[in-house]
Amino acid sequence: MDLEKRHIIQISCGLGLTPWLEQELTDLGYALRLTHDTGVEIEGGLNDVMRLNLHLRTANNVMLLIKSFPCRSPQQLYEEVYNFGWEQIVDKNGYISVVSRVDTPSINNTMFANLKVKDAIVDRLLEKTGTRPDSGKERIGLLFHLYWKQDKAWLYLNTSGQKLSDRGYRKMPHSAPMRESLAAAVLLATKYDGSVPLVNPMCGSGTLAIEAALIATHKAPGLLRSRYAFLEMKEYDAALWKSMRTEALNDSRRYAKTHKPRPIVATDRDPKAIQAARKNAQTAGVESWIEFHVCDFADTAIPEEPGIILMNPEYGQRLGQIRALEETYGRIGDFFKQRCGGWKGSIFTGNLDLAKKVGLRTKRRIPFFNADIECRLLEYEMYAGSRKAPPAGG
Numbered sequence: 001m002d003l004e005k006r007h008i009i010q011i012s013c014g015l016g017l018t019p020w021l022e023q024e025l026t027d028l029g030y031a032l033r034l035t036h037d038t039g040v041e042i043e044g045g046l047n048d049v050m051r052l053n054l055h056l057r058t059a060n061n062v063m064l065l066i067k068s069f070p071c072r073s074p075q076q077l078y079e080e081v082y083n084f085g086w087e088q089i090v091d092k093n094g095y096i097s098v099v100s101r102v103d104t105p106s107i108n109n110t111m112f113a114n115l116k117v118k119d120a121i122v123d124r125l126l127e128k129t130g131t132r133p134d135s136g137k138e139r140i141g142l143l144f145h146l147y148w149k150q151d152k153a154w155l156y157l158n159t160s161g162q163k164l165s166d167r168g169y170r171k172m173p174h175s176a177p178m179r180e181s182l183a184a185a186v187l188l189a190t191k192y193d194g195s196v197p198l199v200n201p202m203c204g205s206g207t208l209a210i211e212a213a214l215i216a217t218h219k220a221p222g223l224l225r226s227r228y229a230f231l232e233m234k235e236y237d238a239a240l241w242k243s244m245r246t247e248a249l250n251d252s253r254r255y256a257k258t259h260k261p262r263p264i265v266a267t268d269r270d271p272k273a274i275q276a277a278r279k280n281a282q283t284a285g286v287e288s289w290i291e292f293h294v295c296d297f298a299d300t301a302i303p304e305e306p307g308i309i310l311m312n313p314e315y316g317q318r319l320g321q322i323r324a325l326e327e328t329y330g331r332i333g334d335f336f337k338q339r340c341g342g343w344k345g346s347i348f349t350g351n352l353d354l355a356k357k358v359g360l361r362t363k364r365r366i367p368f369f370n371a372d373i374e375c376r377l378l379e380y381e382m383y384a385g386s387r388k389a390p391p392a393g394g
């Protein structure tokens with residue numbers, strides 16, 4: 001593999017997040033080669049791999065295509081993998097792991113495919129360097145993904161290692177937190193860019209508010225992490241990576257100095273949720289951008305300048321819960337109508353029956369998935385009019 005050359009880069013994302021990933025890639029200046037349900041393909045070099053790992057908010061993994069080849073048997077798989085110059089990228093004292101997705105009559109066991117790929121890499125290194133790297137299931141070194149479909153196979157290097165959505169700031173979990181990449185996509189879907197206030201009642205562990213603060217301050221999410229699988233590559237450009245991170249950090253600092261912050265307000269009725277959200281925001285370095293309050297959602301103080309209200313209420317699983325939630329969703333409708341004139345209200349939910357209880361006409365309904373639950377981001381436009389004060393005690 002010529003490390004200077006352009007390669008195919010496959011960027012994976014959660015089901016249904018492709019449109020937001022496409023938007024991010026286009027904004028970063030990339031031409032899209034191919035798009036599917038859980039990812040987008042582009043072309044680029046190793047510098048792009050680093051840039052994508054640093055900047056993408058909605059992606060899971062950035063994967064570099066090492067080679068694609070005809071593959072009709074486990075032996076052919078071994079030979080094709082062996083015939084690659086692994087000594088260029090795998091440190092003989094490093095650590096490798098392999099995962100596969102296999103859909104071919106030639107084999108019925110992904111473990112066997114993993115083993116064949118691992119053996120081929122290790123044998124090649126032993127032959128060329130006299131030493132073999134360690135291997136196993138942990139994602140602590142170089143991670144390879146094999147896709148074997150019928151009689152063709154693709155071998156990728158997963159340059160992210162751990163998913164990019166694991167930003168590392170959520171040290172304190174709370175009930176039903178959203179994945180960070182989903183929260184970022186939901187914010188992009190509301191067209192939030194930090195130029196208007198954002199109010200996030202029912203904030204839970206604060207994922208939406210924290211992702212909003214990262215967007216508003218132009219902070220690259222990758223600055224929050226120090227571990228990436230590409231850092232384990234033998235020939236990665238450490239100086240380039242350092243300068244990319246410095247540039248991203250300076251860009252965010254410059255932006256914060258020249259832009260007046262618009263309020264980001266996060267509330268929850270559970271003090272433990274607010275405690276967790278505050279701590280998580282601190283870990284993400286955005287605590288000073290978010291106002292936290294413990295209160296019922298309906299008592300949330302709404303800033304004067306109109307903006308976006310974004311709520312992620314529980315969807316409920318048991319009947320008893322759903323009855324109680326019907327009332328909550330009804331109250332959300334009242335809150336939007338009575339307190340949020342001139343604002344754009346959005347509800348992210350996985351229960352469309354409950355959403356009907358809001359009782360307002362939706363302006364847009366954007367499909368999403370939370371894991372395998374079909375969800376919607378429902379958008380309501382509230383006309384500017386008389387806004388009522390919060391109830392006494394709010």
Ligand SMILES: C[S@@+](CC[C@H](N)C(=O)[O-])C[C@H]1O[C@@H](n2cnc3c(N)ncnc32)[C@H](O)[C@@H]1O
Binds near residue numbers: 201
């Ligand atoms: C599904 S969780 C939100 C998860 C959040 N998006 C995250 O990523 O962590 C719903 C939150 O709504 C809060 N909640 C439920 N009813 C509320 C009410 N009436 N007023 C304020 N908060 C409420 C719960 O305490 C819970 O933290």
